[in-house]
Amino acid sequence: MYTTKAAGRTLNVVVWGENRHEQIEPHVAALYPDGMHNTIKNGIDALLGDRVSVTTALLDDPEHGLSEEVLATTDVLTWWGHAAHDEVSDEVVLRVQRHVLSGMGLIVLHSGHWSKIFTTLMGTTCTLRWRSEHDRELVWTVNPSHPIAQGVPHPIEIPEQEMYGEQFDVPTPDELIFISSFSGGEVFRSGMTFTRGNGKIFYFSPGDQDFPVYHHPDIRRVIANSVEWAASATTRREIPVLLRYDTDDFFTGHGYDGPISAEAVGAALDAKSDAAAEAATTSGPTA
Amino acid sequence: MYTTKAAGRTLNVVVWGENRHEQIEPHVAALYPDGMHNTIKNGIDALLGDRVSVTTALLDDPEHGLSEEVLATTDVLTWWGHAAHDEVSDEVVLRVQRHVLSGMGLIVLHSGHWSKIFTTLMGTTCTLRWRSEHDRELVWTVNPSHPIAQGVPHPIEIPEQEMYGEQFDVPTPDELIFISSFSGGEVFRSGMTFTRGNGKIFYFSPGDQDFPVYHHPDIRRVIANSVEWAASATTRREIPVLLRYDTDDFFTGHGYDGPISAEAVGAALDAKSDAAAEAATTSGPTA
């Protein structure tokens, strides 16, 4: 049985940042002097106040800042990466996947579309077309009653942005919330939700290291809305498991003992062994 | 630009079988004396005739029978596995995934829900509840105009079956076609489609090694329908890739050169080197 979300519970949010562009490229550092992760964190803090407790975690932290202990108490994780997707350890990716499937919310931002965690959860290449040439981006709402779309104009105007265009190779989303156009003429499904296991995922494309998009008040509003949306409706965190249920008992699941009984395997091996002893030249199918 | 499917083209279908239960368990061999894979193959042959060319591939074949050459000419692959999911090599799984994303159809049958290829494409645990106790299964159509649902009664009756029950941990399907009930009272979304990349996937749960389900005429009809449905609408096979497009050129994509220019990385390293020489005690951020 699920338990309802405690009213007024403070949500623990972790803003994960790759934090490489800011260290290498002066023009990025100029836009984000405290790092993009802190700009994103500040936006969430400013809009959600004491409804959230926000911390940051970085690629260069031990375990990328995403230990089992940290994730176990995280309600929503936001993810921005770009230049160093390959440096994220597979072990941490599988750990994050397990927590998402168990109910942790995940907000994947912009170039995070090509992160290991997003492609692992989607099962597709998550590729797209792109161009970084100062296109104007307009973000249009196509799902006006969705909680993530509240409090922003229609459209949101971003004076300069990297272009991301279709085809975007992701599964059909649960919900399509935003579609962007770019001054060059391309379109992009820029805000989409996905449910995976017990976890809620929101992908939101506006945002780039080369442009001050994470300072944009409407973009901050969407991210804050999505944090509240992605927080699990329950306080229990658990991954789906395969369980056997006896007839007429709907509530007591039993663990898995394997696909074939040990007796059957043993008898089969014995039989094969006997047969082999009798006729070593037999060329039948093997188990 | 896509090219339309050549009318009358023969579809190449590969029926993949684990072929272990049939070798180990006499009661399975009695139900499927030629192996489950040949029973499935025969059903497709009988219903689709010269519209298809069907072959089989087995776990114990070299490369599990799924070499690059085989997959490159396969229109639709059907997958049944159960006892030996772990023995399928990761290399072959990634190869099959690549071909699905490029446009090969995939039909995942029954216990294939827990196969590496299905969990990789879904991104979830693909777990469920189950019981093998001779439940009657009724397969109800909820999408009556779908091509996969044509030519079968409503409901399909399966006298004895393994029970598969909700919650089934898969992403929201593109289309829900069948819902099953079991005499014990459980329900299951037993026929669902998913699009991944350019590939079409159909999961269909009826079918088990312990029961003669793959001899059932209605189940054979659904599988045959799904093979035709999953065949790509195009004759071109290609995986989605990330490409850069110049402004006003929508048709000439350029390959990816990396997230940060070599000059920027070099300059940053030089600057850091100089700074380090000046003051070895500086404790700023590192790249």
Place this chain on the structure above:
Amino acid sequence: MYTTKAAGRTLNVVVWGENRHEQIEPHVAALYPDGMHNTIKNGIDALLGDRVSVTTALLDDPEHGLSEEVLATTDVLTWWGHAAHDEVSDEVVLRVQRHVLSGMGLIVLHSGHWSKIFTTLMGTTCTLRWRSEHDRELVWTVNPSHPIAQGVPHPIEIPEQEMYGEQFDVPTPDELIFISSFSGGEVFRSGMTFTRGNGKIFYFSPGDQDFPVYHHPDIRRVIANSVEWAASATTRREIPVLLRYDTDDFFTGHGYDGPISAEAVGAALDAKSDAAAEAATTSGPTA
């Protein structure tokens, strides 16, 4: 621009009831001595407390209790009807539709599937198969992280119920939350959401005049959850309209002047008039 929902705002809920069976059939009156509408109201009150202000409206009230004034301040309307769908005036149906499209939530219960308001909003026949023979109904959750599914067991057990079975002729829902099985073997998509205009709709099938389903604590929990879910995320109520926008002005819509300019129509009529005067026998196309 949308404004966010005021935190802590009390939701105005109207429980609409047909209130005929209770008057005519003693066994229904015995189950629901205050009418089904009051039983439903009491469940919402008990679970949502001061977060809601719940009133009832009945078929036999003036304007069925659904005047423009009432609807204008209603956040969520629940609808139960059965024997007298035809007695609901078309004018009130169109009024309710307009308010749903403008953002009012709507919860359609059980036999409300065949109400005028539901078929009008769905565009389909909303027919199904049924049998009232004391089937046990099990309600299984297939969307475990959805807010409507919180706080109830998996499955919900209803000892006796009318059977509703597939095919249920409704559009593909936005979200499938519950699937029911019946002891006779039928299945039904028993909990589904639909978005129409700015309004959110939840259809929930458990509940019948012949059984005490609306006294069932889990059913009451689902209905209460759905009331909170269906309340609009915004405080503004407005119906979508067709508007013309000048180039580069995304925010100032202009009203519609008709499909063809008055000048063009006038000129065409003049021309036709002249032509008619010249040759009355001309048999060309007419405007």
Place this chain on the structure above:
Amino acid sequence: MYTTKAAGRTLNVVVWGENRHEQIEPHVAALYPDGMHNTIKNGIDALLGDRVSVTTALLDDPEHGLSEEVLATTDVLTWWGHAAHDEVSDEVVLRVQRHVLSGMGLIVLHSGHWSKIFTTLMGTTCTLRWRSEHDRELVWTVNPSHPIAQGVPHPIEIPEQEMYGEQFDVPTPDELIFISSFSGGEVFRSGMTFTRGNGKIFYFSPGDQDFPVYHHPDIRRVIANSVEWAASATTRREIPVLLRYDTDDFFTGHGYDGPISAEAVGAALDAKSDAAAEAATTSGPTA
């Protein structure tokens, strides 16, 4: 039980046209000298050849050319209307709706978004934003393996078009196939499928009386693809109905006798009559 579509069956297609602009506005007549309906018909004929038999029907024909006899043998109906939506009789609209729910395919083109038949089937206002100022439209494919998207470039370029922009007030589509951008910056979900009853519906926005869009080879290809897609997979035409099924008989439905037995109603009326005779002042509930 459903019967499969006869291979090679010729599809009967009816192209419905309002045929008013062509009569009134010389610039429209110049673009479409035979009427828009014939241009659309010719495109389907040219691409599908002897796989279809295409006729036209016009607003000014008796019964708008859509008699019961015509619709009964129509596999797919295309609909273009604009200036005279209100002149379409409600009787014909309900007749077309019935045939769609029974399995006839429907292709709604451009300004048909505001037709009675489309708003009736959708249940929403079907409004949008618009501007007729020679915008360039680009039509991007977001569902590349869909049969309707085959054989066209990505994107389709339309040099001049009326702008249609979001928010487009339609229900969430079953499938989103195309998204358009306009040179003014707006976006529009320009190709969407909907299932209603046993019928398949495709809405496609490119096309206008003021521009030669229906002469565009890619637009003609999409319309031809959609005609083949929308044709029913079955040869049987039937509307969903409400039927009662006895326990353990899944295949014999019984007609509906009304919600309350005649005996119960009679008894209740008798009882009320008696009570009224006894005490005329009683102010209890009324039936």
